[in-house]
Amino acid sequence: MSDEHEPRPFADDDSIRRVGEGMLACTLPKAEWTHEAHIATCAWLILERPDIVPERDLPHLIRRYNESVGGVNSDSEGYHETITQLYIAAVRSALTRSAGRGLADRINALLREPEGRRDWPLRFYSPERLFSTEARLGFVEPDLQRPHSAVEKGGS
Template sequence: MTTEYSPRLFARDSDIRALGEGLLACALPREAWTHEAHLAACLWLLSERPDIDVDAEIAAIIRRFNESVGGVNDDMQGYHDSITRAYVAGVRLFLSQTAETGLANRVNALLLSDIGRRDWPLRFYSRERLFSVPARRGFVEPDLAPLPDAPSPADERP
């Protein structure tokens, strides 16, 4: 059964930057940390914050934010490492392929793409594996297909 997917889109680049800065400063209201906000913040971090090593820091950034709004990061709720890392790979792939310019245009195109869908990681993982405690607590390799591999910026240089 296919469900209709209609993400909340962003009107301005400044809204996305404020969201990303709010995440880093633990200054967002909990209800603002939606699926769309996760992907917008990821794209912003990857494209506009070269000072942040997303692979090394994303888990701590999200865990710290979750705790700042009263959430917990345990075996059942909060930060989910495998889902996060799947989306980081997807956002990198999207950025390597998009012709969109402007932060809001890129984020909105991502949200409207297959990669932006809430069920996108299930192309690579069975539900059982993805929603397991080990997958939440640390990265586990997909069991259905490998995650996409986007070219690194060094690979794109002539």
């Protein structure tokens, strides 16, 4: 399992806020909705938008954004519940380890950690299970190993 992509860091706090606000407003260009943007938006919501509960609200927000840029949310593409919930828990856990630092510094550090990598979920899920219709439409438990308890779904 190897993620050959080097993370693309954010220049500053405002660039993260721009991505998060653009996703919420459905004005972010589709090409900018990268893996890094997903992670940064999740972290920004946790840190600066207490009115939004990612575990509850991100599914709808991501589906809405996907549709706004011409995407489809179906059994085989678009929004993915298991990946989303897994990363929300991972981002929450990582943010507890970087308290006291600036927004961009915290998110750029997370992107360099295992939990920030695109292939991180494959440590816990076989590709068949992770990319199944069941996992896309609802949260499924891992079939290889459980994530550290701090990053399990719901943080429990």
